[in-house]
Every structure is written in structure tokens, then in C-alpha cells.
Amino acid sequence: MTQKVAVLGTGKIGEALLSGMIGAGWAPTDLLVTARRRERADELRARHGVTPVTNAEAAKTADTLILTVKPQDMGTLLDELAPHVPTDRLVISGAAGIPTSFFEERLAPGTPVVRVMTNTPALVDEAMSVISAGTHATAAHLTHTEEIFGAVGKTLRVPESQQDACTALSGSGPAYFFYLVEAMTDAGILLGLPRDKAHDLIVQSAIGAAKMLRDSGEHPVKLRENVTSPAGTTINAIRELESHGVRAALIAALEAARDRSRELASGTKD
Ligand SMILES: NC(=O)C1=CN([C@@H]2O[C@H](COP(=O)(O)OP(=O)(O)OC[C@H]3O[C@@H](n4cnc5c(N)ncnc54)[C@H](O)[C@@H]3O)[C@@H](O)[C@H]2O)C=CC1
Numbered sequence: 190m191t192q193k194v195a196v197l198g199t200g201k202i203g204e205a206l207l208s209g210m211i212g213a214g215w216a217p218t219d220l221l222v223t224a225r226r227r228e229r230a231d232e233l234r235a236r237h238g239v240t241p242v243t244n245a246e247a248a249k250t251a252d253t254l255i256l257t258v259k260p261q262d263m264g265t266l267l268d269e270l271a272p273h274v275p276t277d278r279l280v281i282s283g284a285a286g287i288p289t290s291f292f293e294e295r296l297a298p299g300t301p302v303v304r305v306m307t308n309t310p311a312l313v314d315e316a317m318s319v320i321s322a323g324t325h326a327t328a329a330h331l332t333h334t335e336e337i338f339g340a341v342g343k344t345l346r347v348p349e350s351q352q353d354a355c356t357a358l359s360g361s362g363p364a365y366f367f368y369l370v371e372a373m374t375d376a377g378i379l380l381g382l383p384r385d386k387a388h389d390l391i392v393q394s395a396i397g398a399a400k401m402l403r404d405s406g407e408h409p410v411k412l413r414e415n416v417t418s419p420a421g422t423t424i425n426a427i428r429e430l431e432s433h434g435v436r437a438a439l440i441a442a443l444e445a446a447r448d449r450s451r452e453l454a455s456g457t458k459d
């Protein structure tokens with residue numbers, strides 16, 4: 190049976206998902222998109238061969254609705270959608286913070302809702318997407334959600350109570366690594382290297398370290414110890430990181446991200 194999937198509010202995350210799904214074999218003719226602006230809809234059609242529709246048309250036509258608007262826009266979108274969504278549709282939310290109960294309260298009783306937190310490496314099929322079922326979502330709904338988000342990377346099921354923490358870790362996670370690369374590139378400049386060379390050195394080191402973290406089976410502490418020679422260079426750098434409280438700063442930063450995710454729960458917090 191053909192399953193039509195609609196992405197509503199196709200911005201950065203929505204388009205990355207769309208592109209990954211098409212790459213994984215979804216027929217563009219089975220994919221519908223909605224956008225606020227006409228030019229954006231035309232752009233999506235030209236780039237991916239998908240069909241732009243209105244939010245109401247998507248609700249009536251698609252079997253699965255993936256809502257990828259900003260948390261603050263979700264209430265307005267749901268007001269628009271609610272009269273048109275039959276209860277046999279699966280509604281997937283990709284928004285930070287907003288609980289499945291927010292959707293269940295606004296959609297017809299019994300509508301299955303799944304909450305997903307993905308991340309921007311979806312653009313290169315290396316996303317980490319964490320998936321939680323709402324009250325009426327079945328095992329089949331979770332499997333279908335995994336099929337969709339599996340097109341852009343790894344998936345993991347978690348209880349919804351862990352979603353805000355996951356948002357802080359993997360949802361926002363890529364930003365912390367980009368920030369680190371930016372800061373380390375600045376350090377390279379301080380040490381007299383041209384920016385482009387410093388950038389290349391750090392990026393390749395990041396890729397190598399990421400592959401070792403994923404593939405070596407070693408604990409990160411062991412991997413770091415292997416780099417840290419007695420009376421060598423690395424331990425001098427580590428001492429500075431510790432004395433500047435970088436570990437504590439990271440813990441506090443992720444706690445702040447988790448708290449903000451909780452705060453977004455009402456879907457209206459600017
Ligand atoms: N950017 C990121 O790294 C991540 C974002 N998210 C979540 O994904 C969602 C989307 O984020 P982005 O793609 O970064 O935002 P974005 O701003 O690029 O995309 C949202 C799109 O929704 C459109 N939109 C808003 N209201 C609409 C409506 N009523 N009808 C149709 N289109 C509408 C906007 O015009 C925009 O194009 C957010 O809820 C965010 O919390 C999740 C994981 C990572």
C-alpha cells in the first residue's frame with residue numbers, strides 16, 4: 190500500500206528529512222510538503238520533485254503528517270490542522286520541547302502522535318533521532334517513524350520523559366562540536382597558523398576522533414589517555430581545560446538546554 194507522507198513547515202530539518210527519504214528510495218510523488226511562502230514551495234518542488242499542498246490538504250491526503258515548524262508556531266499550525274486530521278493519521282512532531290499531550294489535547298481523541306528529536310547531520314545521513322510514543326501510538330507507528338527517520342541516520346527509542354535531555358545532548362549537540370572547532374581554529378591562528386590550514390587540521394582531527402569513538406569500542410577516557418603522553422603536550426592542555434572549568438561549563442550548558450526544552454513545552458514561549 191502506498192503511504193503518503195507530508196512534511197508540514199518544510200524548513201531546514203523538514204528539507205533534510207525529505208532529501209534523505211528520497212535518497213533512501215521514497216518516491217517523490219508520495220511526498221507532500223507545505224511551506225508558508227509560495228517561493229519556498231516552488232523551490233522544494235523544483236529541487237526534490239515533491240508536491241506542495243496546503244496544510245489542510247496535507248491533513249486530508251497524507252497517511253503520516255510530520256510537523257517541522259518551530260515550537261512557537263506549533264499551536265497556530267495545530268489550530269489550522271485540527272478540523273481536518275482524521276484519527277487514523279499518524280502525526281509526528283519534530284519540534285523541541287513540545288510534549289505529545291500538547292497534540293493529543295488539540296487533535297481528535299485517539300489520534301496517534303509520535304515525538305522525534307533529530308539533528309542537522311540529517312543533511313549528511315548521520316542524524317541521531319530519538320523517538321517516543323504518545324498515548325495512542327502503537328508499535329507499528331513507532332516502526333514506521335523509525336523507517337522515515339532511519340533514512341537520515343540512526344534512531345533510538347526513549348521514554349518521553351527523556352526527550353528534553355536528548356534534545357540537549359543530540360538535538361543541540363552538533364552546535365557544541367561546531368563551536369569547539371571554531372574555538373580551536375582561533376587557537377590555531379593565535380599559534381601562527383593560517384585560518385584555512387588550522388580549520389583543515391581541526392576538522393580532520395574531529396573526523397578521526399569521531400570515527401574512533403564510534404568504531405574502536407574503547408571508552409573515551411582510554412582514547413584520551415592514549416593521546417596523553419607522560420610529561421607531554423596534551424596533559425598541559427588538559428590541565429588548562431580543567432582549571433578553566435570546561436567540564437563543568439559543558440554540564441551547565443547542557444542543563445540549560447534541557448531547561449529551555451522544558452520551557453518550550455507550552456508551544457508559545459518566545
Ligand atoms: N535546527 C535544528 O538543529 C533542529 C531543529 N529541530 C526542530 O525542528 C523544527 C524546525 O526547525 P528548523 O528546520 O531549524 O526551522 P526552520 O525555521 O528552518 O523551519 C520551519 C519552517 O516552518 C515554516 N512554517 C511555520 N509555520 C508554518 C505554517 N503554519 N505552515 C507552513 N509552514 C510553516 C517556516 O516558514 C519555516 O520554513 C523546530 O521545531 C525545531 O525545534 C529539531 C532538531 C534539530
Ligand SMILES: O=C(O)[C@@H]1CCC=N1
Nearest residue numbers: 285308356360361362
Ligand atoms: O535550538 C533549538 O531549539 C533546536 C532544537 C534542537 C536543536 N536546535
